[in-house]
Amino acid sequence: MTTLTMTTLSYALTDSATMVRRNLRRMMRYPSMTLQLAGMPVVFLLLFVYVFGGTLGNGLGGPSGGREAYVNYVTPGIILMTVTTAVQGTAISVAMDMTEGIIARFRTMAIARVSVLTGHVVGSVVQTMLGIGIVTGVALLVGFQPTATPVEWVAVTGLLVMISFALIWLSVAFGLVAKTVESSSNLPMPLVFLPFLSSGFVPTDSMPAWLRAFAEHQPFTPFIETVRGLLMGTAIGSSAVIALAWCAGIALAGYLWARKLFNRDPVPR
Amino acid sequence: MAVGLRKSFGDKVVLDGIDLHVPGGTVFALLGPNGAGKTTTVQILSTLIHADGGEVHVAGHDVAGEPDSVRAAIGVTGQFSAVDNLLTGEENLVLMADLRHLGRAEGRRRAAELLDRFDLVDAARKTAVTYSGGMRRRLDLAMSLVGDPRIIFLDEPTAGLDPRSRRTMWQIIRDLVADGVTIFLTTQYLEEADQLADRIAVLDQGKLVAEGSADELKRLVPGGHVRLRFASAHDLDAAARVFGEVSRDDDALTLQLPSDGGVRSLRALLDRLDDAEIEAEELSVHTPDLDDVFLALTGRTDTMKVTVR
Numbered sequence: 001m002t003t004l005t006m007t008t009l010s011y012a013l014t015d016s017a018t019m020v021r022r023n024l025r026r027m028m029r030y031p032s033m034t035l036q037l038a039g040m041p042v043v044f045l046l047l048f049v050y051v052f053g054g055t056l057g058n059g060l061g062g063p064s065g066g067r068e069a070y071v072n073y074v075t076p077g078i079i080l081m082t083v084t085t086a087v088q089g090t091a092i093s094v095a096m097d098m099t100e101g102i103i104a105r106f107r108t109m110a111i112a113r114v115s116v117l118t119g120h121v122v123g124s125v126v127q128t129m130l131g132i133g134i135v136t137g138v139a140l141l142v143g144f145q146p147t148a149t150p151v152e153w154v155a156v157t158g159l160l161v162m163i164s165f166a167l168i169w170l171s172v173a174f175g176l177v178a179k180t181v182e183s184s185s186n187l188p189m190p191l192v193f194l195p196f197l198s199s200g201f202v203p204t205d206s207m208p209a210w211l212r213a214f215a216e217h218q219p220f221t222p223f224i225e226t227v228r229g230l231l232m233g234t235a236i237g238s239s240a241v242i243a244l245a246w247c248a249g250i251a252l253a254g255y256l257w258a259r260k261l262f263n264r265d266p267v268p269r
Numbered sequence: 270m271a272v273g274l275r276k277s278f279g280d281k282v283v284l285d286g287i288d289l290h291v292p293g294g295t296v297f298a299l300l301g302p303n304g305a306g307k308t309t310t311v312q313i314l315s316t317l318i319h320a321d322g323g324e325v326h327v328a329g330h331d332v333a334g335e336p337d338s339v340r341a342a343i344g345v346t347g348q349f350s351a352v353d354n355l356l357t358g359e360e361n362l363v364l365m366a367d368l369r370h371l372g373r374a375e376g377r378r379r380a381a382e383l384l385d386r387f388d389l390v391d392a393a394r395k396t397a398v399t400y401s402g403g404m405r406r407r408l409d410l411a412m413s414l415v416g417d418p419r420i421i422f423l424d425e426p427t428a429g430l431d432p433r434s435r436r437t438m439w440q441i442i443r444d445l446v447a448d449g450v451t452i453f454l455t456t457q458y459l460e461e462a463d464q465l466a467d468r469i470a471v472l473d474q475g476k477l478v479a480e481g482s483a484d485e486l487k488r489l490v491p492g493g494h495v496r497l498r499f500a501s502a503h504d505l506d507a508a509a510r511v512f513g514e515v516s517r518d519d520d521a522l523t524l525q526l527p528s529d530g531g532v533r534s535l536r537a538l539l540d541r542l543d544d545a546e547i548e549a550e551e552l553s554v555h556t557p558d559l560d561d562v563f564l565a566l567t568g569r570t571d572t573m574k575v576t577v578r
Contacts, residue, residue, distance in 0.1 A: 108340055
């Protein structure tokens with residue numbers, strides 16, 4: 001590696017760290033955003049546990065059944081839902097940021113361009129993890145009883161960071177490709193629905209065959225199965241490997257797409 | 270600096286082959302109405318967007334081939350404020366220092382110095398969203414100066430500012446010139462170009478229609494005149510005889526005389542009226558403005574909707 005590329009690389013890291021600080025600072029000025037992003041999953045958690053939980057829990061076919069069984073079953077799904085909600089927030093905040101003059105300034109400075117996006121990604125991952133913390137806290141309050149060991153907690157945290165990182169890169173691209181701030185929340189919409197069409201809320205074997213085929217081959221089922229296995233001690237099987245492969249694929253595609261979009265000439269908005 | 274610059278957005282030709290040359294250490298003003306292509310020119314020169322054709326060199330570097338070398342040499346203050354509204358003034362400046370890789374201590378020192386120089390010390394810890402238009406513009410410019418750029422682009426630096434903030438901005442720009450910085454500014458106001466620029470280019474519908482010093486441009490403009498209004502047709506006739514071949518309006522009872530609007534020439538004119546014992550009801554002085562420049566250069570005024578200040 002030549003000295004020049006070394007310098008370029010180290011500037012890319014320095015600039016990214018600078019942009020991460022910018023995004024975290026903005027986040028702290030707007031704490032209501034983080035709370036809002038955690039709010040929707042909390043509402044769904046309470047809805048599913050207290051309204052549907054009694055019946056759905058009996059259908060799980062476990063030894064105990066009922067609401068106590070269902071809160072343990074649904075929490076991993078709600079955690080993934082927290083990720084998709086936060087991802088939608090990322091698309092909106094990227095689209096909003098692109099309308100600000102400061103982005104034009106960044107583009108006319110000799111900085112690693114992608115650092116503008118890295119700042120958003122890392123900032124959003126932090127925000128997502130805070131949201132997951134809040135949601136998990138509420139789940140514990142309403143009867144969630146994970147069996148995870150400290151090592152498993154670390155593993156599940158690491159996995160959630162990777163999932164968030166991948167989906168957020170994709171969402172940054174959504175935020176860049178959207179022509180207006182208003183439309184930027186539409187593109188991530190399918191992501192918001194995917195947890196419902198997975199093993200997050202009911203086991204996939206209770207679904208009709210065609211839906212089951214879809215549910216078992218979309219990324220959220222292996223995501224949720226791995227999180228559930230680590231937290232509740234259920235069987236993980238090949239889910240972990242598939243989940244990691246999805247993370248790598250989505251992150252790479254999202255990154256390349258976002259970088260390509262950001263390097264275009266800005267269109268007048 | 271630029272040769273044969275072209276840019277279109279879709280079918281709309283925004284820049285139709287313009288040539289610009291700006292010597293180092295001078296102030297160059299690009300003058301024109303809304304939609305003339307001023308902002309597009311700045312965006313291309315400052316590497317924000319690509320040109321469709323032509324060659325552009327800024328600070329000796331090809332804008333298309335070595336954008337990062339150009340970026341390292343320039344500072345840009347756009348028409349729309351390029352500050353982070355959720356950060357404080359100080360944080361905005363430190364952000365710029367970090368992105369210029371100045372180092373922590375040097376970055377803070379530079380931020381403090383610029384806050385002081387631009388009279389923003391009291392507001393340093395307030396978020397930029399609370400700033401007035403003038404403060405925001407000053408912070409914007411201060412951010413462009415963090416890395417000591419040799420070339421500064423100012424896109425309509427005083428648009429929307431009140432007269433006092435405008436004068437402050439002018440003084441700041443003059444101080445920069447004194448430090449040897451090259452300035453490329455765009456403006457809708459002839460007065461502003463006149464106050465600041467060594468050379469002025471007039472841009473209209475994507476083409477340069479004139480280039481020269483402020484005085485050279487004003488010579489192109491026949492618009493400077495004095496208008497005299499009289500109480501009666503009799504006085505108007507008498508005055509017309511005194512001044513000879515002038516343009517007169519019998520309905521409005523006015524005469525229009527060419528004049529530079531200076532005190533000396535006005536006194537001479539009034540003396541001639543006194544000598545002839547003619548009383549003028551009203552005298553008004555019209556100095557050349559951008560309207561006149563455009564009328565003179567393009568033969569039309571319909572695209573010009575500027576406030577004459």
